[in-house]
Amino acid sequence: QVQLQESGPGLVKPSQTLSLTCTVSGDSINNGSYYWSWIRQPAGKGLEWIGRIYISGSTNYNPSLKSRITISVDTSRNQFSLKLSSVTAADTAVYYCARGARDWGQGTLVTVSS
Amino acid sequence: DIQMTQSPSSLSASVGDRVTITCRASQGISNYLAWYQQKPGKVPKLLIYAASTLQSGVPSRLSGSGSGTDFTLTISSLQPEDVATYYCQKYNSAPLTFGGGTKVEIK
Numbered sequence: 001q002v003q004l005q006e007s008g009p010g011l012v013k014p015s016q017t018l019s020l021t022c023t024v025s026g027d028s029i030n031n032g033s034y035y036w037s038w039i040r041q042p043a044g045k046g047l048e049w050i051g052r053i054y055i056s057g058s059t060n061y062n063p064s065l066k067s068r069i070t071i072s073v074d075t076s077r078n079q080f081s082l083k084l085s086s087v088t089a090a091d092t093a094v095y096y097c098a099r100g101a102r103d104w105g106q107g108t109l110v111t112v113s114s
Numbered sequence: 115d116i117q118m119t120q121s122p123s124s125l126s127a128s129v130g131d132r133v134t135i136t137c138r139a140s141q142g143i144s145n146y147l148a149w150y151q152q153k154p155g156k157v158p159k160l161l162i163y164a165a166s167t168l169q170s171g172v173p174s175r176l177s178g179s180g181s182g183t184d185f186t187l188t189i190s191s192l193q194p195e196d197v198a199t200y201y202c203q204k205y206n207s208a209p210l211t212f213g214g215g216t217k218v219e220i221k
Contacts, residue, residue: 037210047150047158047201047212060208063115101148101205102160102169 002027004097004105012091012112018084022097022105029078030055034100038071038082040093041107048093053080087112116141118204120213126221133189135216137202142182146206149178149187152215153198161200162187194220 008020022036029036038050051061053071061069065084073080084091094107117140127133137147145165150158160169162178165185175190189196197220202213 039212046199046215047152047203049203049210049212052208052210060210062209096157101163101203104157106157 002099002103004099004103006095006097006105006108008108008110010109010111012087012110013114014088014112015086018082018087018091018110018112020082020095020097020108020110021079022081024078024080024099027099029073029080030075032056036071036073036080037098037100039096039098039104040091041096042090042093050082050084050095089113115209116143116204116211118202118211118213120200120202120216122216123214124217124219126219127192128221129192129194131192133192133196133218135187135200135218137180137185137187137213139183139185139204143204143206145181146204147178147180147185148203148205150201150203151196151198152201158201189218192218192220 003025005023012018035052035054037052040048051071053059059071068085070083089112092112094109096104096107098104119138121136147165149162151161152158161172166178177188179186199215199217201215
């Protein structure tokens with residue numbers, strides 16, 4: 001059974017870059033059957049799709065975040081990553097990684113504050 | 115980009131009631147629609163994909179229907195364990211936009 005685990009700093013200063021990694025176990029990230037996504041959820045609010053990557057390296061991003069996002073994959077470590085630049089308090093949220101639609105990580109809270 | 119609008123944003127119903135949640139796409143998305151359930155403090159769980167296909171293990175009292183722009187999630191007989199927020203998501207093409215969510219409570 002596949003498992004996904006988000007990791008990264010829980011606190012990021014305004015204007016800095018948020019960096020998160022999703023480590024995949026129980027499946028190879030080289031599995032071309034899936035895309036690998038990032039989704040976030042501010043406290044008390046709804047889900048926001050951030051973007052996805054295919055093993056080919058092809059990416060799709062949320063247009064509202066596109067200028068600040070980079071999603072990449074590291075097949076040697078069976079991981080994929082999210083970088084979100086120039087963060088503000090509005091980027092404070094629980095960040096989830098996911099394989100396709102069905103398999104999600106537990107989420108990690110990232111707070112943007114000085 | 116295609117917008118996804120859910121209604122109502124919240125509802126309160128009695129145990130045993132039939133509950134219907136609507137999701138409308140601003141343009142046609144065929145049947146590329148998924149429904150998720152998120153209980154408080156928990157990770158979203160995929161319930162339905164392809165608008166009407168129940169994910170394995172999901173109770174049969176939940177069902178989905180629709181195609182094109184209008185979709186519904188129905189709970190045929192509301193149970194206490196169905197208290198949650200429900201989200202639709204389009205996946206015909208990026209961006210994979212979520213609806214705003216519908217919070218379901220027990221009256």
